[in-house]
Amino acid sequence: MTLGIGGSTVAQELSRLEQSSVYQPITVDERLTRIEKAQRLMFDQGIDALFLEATASLVYFTGLRLWATERLHGAIIPADGEVIYISPAFEAQKTRAMLLFGSDIRVWDEHEAPARLVVDIVASRYGSGAVVAIDEAAPFFVYDAFRQAAPGFDYVNGSRITGPCRIRKSDAEIALIQHAMDVTLEIHASAARIMREGITTTEVQQFLSDAHLKLGADGVPPFRIVLFGEPTAYPHGVPYPQVLHEGDMVLIDVGATFDGYFSDITRSYVFGDPNARQREIWDLEKKAQSSVFAAAGVGVPAEQLDSAARLVIESAGLGPGYSVPGLPHRAGHGLGLDVHEPPYLVKGNKIELAKGMCFSNEPMICVYGEFGVRLEDHIYMTDDGPCWFTEPSWSIDDPFNLDG
DSSP states (O other): OOTTOSSOOHHHHHHHOOOOOOOOOOOHHHHHHHHHHHHHHHHHHTOOEEEEOSSHHHHHHHOOOOOOOSSOOEEEEESSSOOEEEEEGGGHHHHHHHOSSOOOEEEEOTTSOHHHHHHHHHHHHHOTTOEEEEOTTSOHHHHHHHHHHOTTSEEEETHHHHHHHHSSOOHHHHHHHHHHHHHHHHHHHHHHHTOOTTOBHHHHHHHHHHHHHHTTOSSSOSEEEEEESGGGGSTTOOSSOOBOOTTOEEEEEEEOEETTEEOOEEEEEESSOOOHHHHHHHHHHHHHHHHHHHHOOTTOBTHHHHHHHHHHHHHTTOOSTTOSSBOOSOSEEEOSSSSSEEEEEOTTOOOBOOTTOEEEEOOOEEETTTEEEOOBEEEEEETTEEEESSOOOOOSSOTTOOOO
């Protein structure tokens, strides 16, 4: 039996899990510094205002966490001055109670057009030809309403401002992500111990939810991919539950948020004794993951990390390109307040890695009809090069690094 797999129960593992540390939330001072940087970028680019919808960027700058609905609810960051919050009138008191800083809330009633409120605010400061950046994650209907309300405005993609701010994490952000990763890795090891013949993927998913909640996650993990056997070959799973059998490959990909910042870790291992084919593919995956880390460095284009993984995989006779058996997707993605965000490790992405960038390393190998192996750990960049958030699995026989 693979080391660290089986031998325990759900009840035993949940009772064993205890919060061993607390995390430091992002401070108001840091959020105000982020706004100052955004305003400098806006000044440099001739942008008068940035509108933020109920997205991760609104959280990033203001700490305000809202549900995205058909009702406009967000904030305006002007090129100078303080943030102006936009709220449905009946939500104003709730919104005020949620604010971490600022007090200027402008409201609209149900029969009114909220886009008109926003464009009037901007026009009163910057005129009818204002340049407005729209949150890149805002729904199209938001932009369309602005465009109809103020056709004379020049609208640009808000990623010009949000992207340079969010792509390089501060020390405080890295510490939050580290806390989240530590918790999820501990839960991964616990989940491995509850494996038994006949357990279902849905039982394991419930354990992952209960364990993260017990250890202080913001809520239920937004994703809990649990796969047994042949379905492990499909990167984001299959739409039906499975039952665990001796000799199955197991793949678990799970992440949760702490103060909004994501963890995201995948482990692959065998329930029982690995056969030669499982060992071959697992070892190749390990080699590909190691090659991505080795290729990372300050100033290195992101696409080179994807190329490094493919060189290893294709040298073993798999692929080429996105063909399977092989690696059918990019080698990694950035992570922070969104589980997928820049930088992306993919062909054609020439953005150069820099201090503070955080991204996954997961060059999965898929063998349709047999199984798949994904080893996913995340990297953060320092001036001296890449560092792991979590130590990668040592081997298929010891996936949780217990022997030594």
